[in-house]
Amino acid sequence: MNISEFAKEAGVSVSAVSRYFNDGYLSDDKRALIEEALQRTGYVPSYSARTVRTKVTKLVGVILPKLSSESISRVTEGISEVLGREGFELLLVNTANDYSREISSLELFRQNRVDGVILLASVFTDLHRSVLAKMRVPVVIVGQQLKGYNCVCHNDMGAAYAMTSLMIEKGGKLPAFIGANPDDNAAGRDRRIGYEKALADHGITPDPKLMEIAKFNMDSGYEKAKRILSGRKRPDCIFCATDNIAAGAMLYCREQGIKIPDEVMIGGVGDSRMGKVLYSPLSSVHLHYKTAGTEGAKMLLAEMRDSSDVRRILQLEFDVVERDSTARKYETV
Amino acid sequence: MNISEFAKEAGVSVSAVSRYFNDGYLSDDKRALIEEALQRTGYVPSYSARTVRTKVTKLVGVILPKLSSESISRVTEGISEVLGREGFELLLVNTANDYSREISSLELFRQNRVDGVILLASVFTDLHRSVLAKMRVPVVIVGQQLKGYNCVCHNDMGAAYAMTSLMIEKGGKLPAFIGANPDDNAAGRDRRIGYEKALADHGITPDPKLMEIAKFNMDSGYEKAKRILSGRKRPDCIFCATDNIAAGAMLYCREQGIKIPDEVMIGGVGDSRMGKVLYSPLSSVHLHYKTAGTEGAKMLLAEMRDSSDVRRILQLEFDVVERDSTARKYETV
DNA sequence: CTGAAAGCGCTAACAA
DNA sequence: TTGTTAGCGCTTTCAG
Numbered sequence: 001m002n003i004s005e006f007a008k009e010a011g012v013s014v015s016a017v018s019r020y021f022n023d024g025y026l027s028d029d030k031r032a033l034i035e036e037a038l039q040r041t042g043y044v045p046s047y048s049a050r051t052v053r054t055k056v057t058k059l060v061g062v063i064l065p066k067l068s069s070e071s072i073s074r075v076t077e078g079i080s081e082v083l084g085r086e087g088f089e090l091l092l093v094n095t096a097n098d099y100s101r102e103i104s105s106l107e108l109f110r111q112n113r114v115d116g117v118i119l120l121a122s123v124f125t126d127l128h129r130s131v132l133a134k135m136r137v138p139v140v141i142v143g144q145q146l147k148g149y150n151c152v153c154h155n156d157m158g159a160a161y162a163m164t165s166l167m168i169e170k171g172g173k174l175p176a177f178i179g180a181n182p183d184d185n186a187a188g189r190d191r192r193i194g195y196e197k198a199l200a201d202h203g204i205t206p207d208p209k210l211m212e213i214a215k216f217n218m219d220s221g222y223e224k225a226k227r228i229l230s231g232r233k234r235p236d237c238i239f240c241a242t243d244n245i246a247a248g249a250m251l252y253c254r255e256q257g258i259k260i261p262d263e264v265m266i267g268g269v270g271d272s273r274m275g276k277v278l279y280s281p282l283s284s285v286h287l288h289y290k291t292a293g294t295e296g297a298k299m300l301l302a303e304m305r306d307s308s309d310v311r312r313i314l315q316l317e318f319d320v321v322e323r324d325s326t327a328r329k330y331e332t333v
Numbered sequence: 334m335n336i337s338e339f340a341k342e343a344g345v346s347v348s349a350v351s352r353y354f355n356d357g358y359l360s361d362d363k364r365a366l367i368e369e370a371l372q373r374t375g376y377v378p379s380y381s382a383r384t385v386r387t388k389v390t391k392l393v394g395v396i397l398p399k400l401s402s403e404s405i406s407r408v409t410e411g412i413s414e415v416l417g418r419e420g421f422e423l424l425l426v427n428t429a430n431d432y433s434r435e436i437s438s439l440e441l442f443r444q445n446r447v448d449g450v451i452l453l454a455s456v457f458t459d460l461h462r463s464v465l466a467k468m469r470v471p472v473v474i475v476g477q478q479l480k481g482y483n484c485v486c487h488n489d490m491g492a493a494y495a496m497t498s499l500m501i502e503k504g505g506k507l508p509a510f511i512g513a514n515p516d517d518n519a520a521g522r523d524r525r526i527g528y529e530k531a532l533a534d535h536g537i538t539p540d541p542k543l544m545e546i547a548k549f550n551m552d553s554g555y556e557k558a559k560r561i562l563s564g565r566k567r568p569d570c571i572f573c574a575t576d577n578i579a580a581g582a583m584l585y586c587r588e589q590g591i592k593i594p595d596e597v598m599i600g601g602v603g604d605s606r607m608g609k610v611l612y613s614p615l616s617s618v619h620l621h622y623k624t625a626g627t628e629g630a631k632m633l634l635a636e637m638r639d640s641s642d643v644r645r646i647l648q649l650e651f652d653v654v655e656r657d658s659t660a661r662k663y664e665t666v
Numbered sequence: 667c668t669g670a671a672a673g674c675g676c677t678a679a680c681a682a
Numbered sequence: 683t684t685g686t687t688a689g690c691g692c693t694t695t696c697a698g
Contacts (some may be wrong), residue, residue, distance in 0.1 A: 002691050013669045018693055027667065042467060048390065048447045049691035051381035052674045059424075067413065068406035077400045080427040084434075089441070091392070092425040095384040101417075108422070112379045134375060218610065248608045266681095274607035277551065277580045335675050346685045351677060360683065382675035385690045445691095 001003060001043050010037030012252040021045055051112075060300065061091045061114040063105050065122055069216070070272045071242075071289045072120060075142055078293020079118055088115070099123065100164040106131045116300045118142055122184040138303035144186050145313060150303065152296040152314045156186045156269075159285040159318040160194025164239045166283065166320060168202045170328045172237035172265055175199060176210035178224045178249060180241040187216075191241045191269060210235050214245045221248025229258065237265035237326070243272040243284050250325070254279050265326045271319075281323035288316045334376050343370035384400045384445075393633065394424045394447040395439050398455055398618045402549070403605045404575075404622050405453060408475055411480055411626020412451055419634060421448070422577045432456065439464045449633045451475055455517040471636035475629040477519050478646060483636065485629040485647045489602075492618040492651040493527025496573045496600040499616065499653060501535045505570035505598055508532060509543035511557045511582060513574040520549075524574045524602060543568050549580045554581025562591065569597060570659070576601035576608055576617055583658070587612050598659045604652075614656035 007014045010033050018028050020034045037043070051057050059169055060083055064072055080090055091114055095101035102121055106128075109117050116138045123127065124146055132139060132149065141151045164175060177195050180188040199206050209231055212224035221240060225248065228235060240246035247266030253260055260266055260280040268275070270287035302308075340347045343366050352359050353367045354484065370376070384390050393416055399407055413423055426446055428434035435454055439461075442450050449471045454461065457479055465472060465482065474484045486605050497508060510528050513521040542564060545557035554573060558581060561568060573579035581603030586593055593599055593613040604619035628647055635641075 003690080003693095010698075014692085015669055015694080019668090025667065030668090044440075046385070046691055047672090048381040048384035048445065050693075052379070052385055052676080052691080053693045055674085057381065062425075068403060070401060070403075073401035073406050077427065077429075080400065080425070083428070084427065090427075092395075092413070092423045094410065094417065094423075095658045096410075096414070107377075111377045112381065123451045171495045218606065245609070251610050273551065274580070274610065277584050277607065277612060278610055279612055336677095337675080347676085347684095347687095348678085348685060352684090355677075358683070363684090379675055382690090383677075385675080385692080386677045388690085 003045065006037065006041060006043040009041055009043075010034050011110070021264070021325045033227050055112070057113060057115050058088055059091045059114045060088050060297075061093065061105065061109040061117040063093045063095060063102055063117065063119045065095055065097045065102075065120065067094050071270055071287070075120060075293040077297075078290040078295075079142075080293075080299045082294045082297035082301070095172070097122075099125065099128075103127055103131050105160035106135065107165075109137070110135060116304045118145075118296055118300055122181070122187070124185075138300055138307060140296045140300040140303070143290050144184075150299050150312050152292045152299060152316065153186060154287045154292065154316050155318055156190035157194040157197070158205070159269050159287060160191035160239065160241070161198045162194075162318065162320050163269060163283070163285050164195045164198035165202065166322065167237040167239065167265045167267050167326050168198065168204065170237075170261075170265060170326055173204075174210070174233065174235045174237075175204065176212075176228045176235035176238045177206070178212050178214050178228070178238060178245050180214065180216060180223060180239045180245075182213065185247060187241055187269075188213075195239050207217060207233065207235065214248075216242060216244060218244050218248035218251065221245030222252045223248075225249035225252040229253070229256070229264070235264065237261075237267070240266065243268035243270040243275055243282060244327075246282055246284070247274065247278060250279055250282070261328050265328065267326055271321050275321070276323065280325045283323045284321050284328040286319040286321050288318075292316055334374060336378065339370065339374060339376040342374055342376075343367050382624075388445070390446060390448050392424045392447045393421050393630075394426065394438070394442040394450040396426045396428060396435055396452045396454070397449065398428050398435075398453065400427050402452070404603055404620070407622035408453060408626040408629075409631055410625040411628075412475075412554075412630045413626075415627045415630035415634070429576035430455075432458065432461075436460055436464050439468065439592070442470070443468060449473070449628055449637045451633055453477075455514070455520070457518075471553075471633055471640060473629045473633045475625050477517075481644060483632050483645050485625045485632065485649070486519060486586035487625065487649050489523035489618045490527040490530070490650055492532045492602050492620065493572065493574070495527075495651065495653050496602060496616070496618050497528045497531035498535070499655065500570035500572065500598045500600050500659050501531065501537070501584045503570075503594075503598060503659055506537075507540070507543070507566065507568045507570075508537065509545075509561045509568035509571045510539070511545050511547050511554060511571060511573045511578050513547065513549060513578075515546065520574055520602075528572050540566065542566065547574070547581075549575060549577060551577050551584065554578030555585045556581075558582035558585040562586070562589070562597070567597075571597060571599050573599065573601045573605045576603040576605040576615060579615055579617070580607065580611060583612055583615070593658050594661050597659065600659055604654050609656065613658045613660075616659040617654050619652040619654050621651075623661070625649055 214220040584660040
């Protein structure tokens with residue numbers, strides 16, 4: 001059933017029906033007529049037909065590298081909370097860490113399918129930049145900084161610096177690092193820089209043999225911890241770029257009977273929910289993922305309402321969460 | 334720019350352009366002309382205009398109670414994998430456990446916005462049934478069974494039965510139960526039935542004082558474990574309806590110095606990733622969440638292609654994963 | 667406040 | 683193969 005059939009059914013004009021669903025410039029009796037017919041027929045207007053006219057989709061495209069990650073799903077939860085409240089739906093694309101899908105999704109979103117885009121990418125290539133430049137709707141990037149775009153990000157460098165410093169101040173003399181893909185400016189590069197800066201500020205020279213790059217999962221953390229801890233020089237504290245990596249490292253220590261924190265301290269980033277129930281409760285740095293989502297969504301809403309020429313970077317601060325994994329009973333002096 | 338402006342720009346007819354993007358019934362020179370103009374202008378056809386004509390949205394609505402849950406995000410990952418491969422996008426609604434939003438999303442999806450719907454609800458009310466009955470596109474329910482609908486679900490009863498039996502066979506004489514909302518037929522009701530059946534089959538009478546209902550999170554598991562373990566009769570094994578609840582219970586035991594598994598065994602359901610890095614690695618029952626997502630998506634695809642009158646229920650089996658939390662060193666006879 | 671009518675951008679039937 | 687054209691279902695002037 002379309003609007004004119006329905007209008008006939010209700011005994012009113014097409015415009016009356018349209019007004020009923022829009023501005024509501026309508027007399028009460030017509031309104032009643034329409035409501036009655038609505039009950040009777042179950043008519044629902046077609047969204048796409050409306051979109052053809054109004055150019056409004058009430059849809060926001062969200063591009064994610066992964067769904068089943070705690071940090072990402074928290075961000076998404078924040079996004080959906082704010083956008084849902086404003087009557088927007090999420091058109092979600094899970095790229096499964098396939099960069100080419102990031103590009104093709106952006107292309108897709110150019111087809112007037114969405115009113116705005118939120119992008120959670122981990123790496124930006126030139127291709128990204130060129131497709132982004134062609135977008136005709138506002139874009140907000142969450143979790144990363146990209147010049148020329150509105151971004152909500154974390155203080156990754158500060159977070160890594162704080163966690164590493166904590167371990168050094170607890171007596172760590174020989175720190176090790178298990179990081180993430182350096183092409184990822186936030187979790188990879190910045191957290192590494194933070195680690196190195198903490199070492200420098202405490203007069204420690206980083207040992208390249210004690211630095212590894214892991215994937216974003218436990219198994220990889222386990223493997224890298226194995227390499228680091230089976231070397232000749234055994235570190236007394238390990239900074240891990242994510243809590244998942246840290247959990248994997250902890251698993252290895254447990255298996256090998258390496259005491260945490262007395263023999264090795266472990267620190268992570270992200271403050272994931274499992275942290276406090278781990279074998280040794282994990283010290284971590286809380287990043288405000290959900291807030292990143294809500295703020296990113298608000299930024300996008302503002303841009304969709306009226307676009308500004310001024311680009312904004314919102315950096316969210318962190319909170320260090322100290323737990324057992326860095327709680328040295330005695331400070332080895 | 335619209336199709337006729339673009340056609341003029343390319344020096345071809347409107348239909349040539351339309352054919353370029355659709356059937357491809359087109360001579361090579363025209364094709365070349367169009368491709369060249371595409372480069373030059375950056376024209377992209379409007380999806381909604383196409384939808385008005387074709388009634389195809391290439392969108393699937395997915396309704397979830399929550400985003401940041403490992404089990405749900407695994408299901409969603411499965412869904413997005415299969416549907417993405419077939420060129421469908423996900424229109425995601427996070428109801429945040431608000432049942433009324435489940436209803437309103439279904440209403441929304443009736444507005445010809447999606448070609449099909451996948452529903453991950455936890456509870457079905459009469460209102461659900463009445464809205465579902467009005468849907469004009471195929472619907473698949475994942476994680477629950479609802480009569481008259483295509484469903485993909487788990488063997489929740491069997492899973493609970495298996496885990497409870499395991500603990501009893503390991504020497505558990507006085508089992509306790511921390512379950513979930515009984516209105517949730519899968520995680521609430523069926524897992525409870527499985528627990529009770531295991532007790533009955535082993536000649537144990539369930540003690541109502543040793544049965545609690547928790548929310549789907551750690552804190553709640555902690556609280557309920559506290560109640561159960563501070564009673565006069567202390568159980569020697571606790572079946573928890575989810576791994577999160579189990580992790581909370583474990584936290585309480587740890588705080589109180591209650592030895593796992595020697596004083597109390599703990600078993601969960603879901604086999605979440607944190608299980609193996611917990612304080613005491615958690616015995617659990619692996620449920621095939623991702624497969625539930627892929628199978629649900631396939632079922633929906635089949636229905637969208639041509640709808641069948643026959644309703645199908647696909648039940649996925651489980652795998653018991655034994656870890657330390659139920660590994661009694663000596664069996665207390 | 668109301669209704670008629672002209673599109674929105676596209677697809678597909680039709681005739682060539 | 684091709685181009686013309688009549689819609690798809692809706693919104694929104696415009697004149698009343």
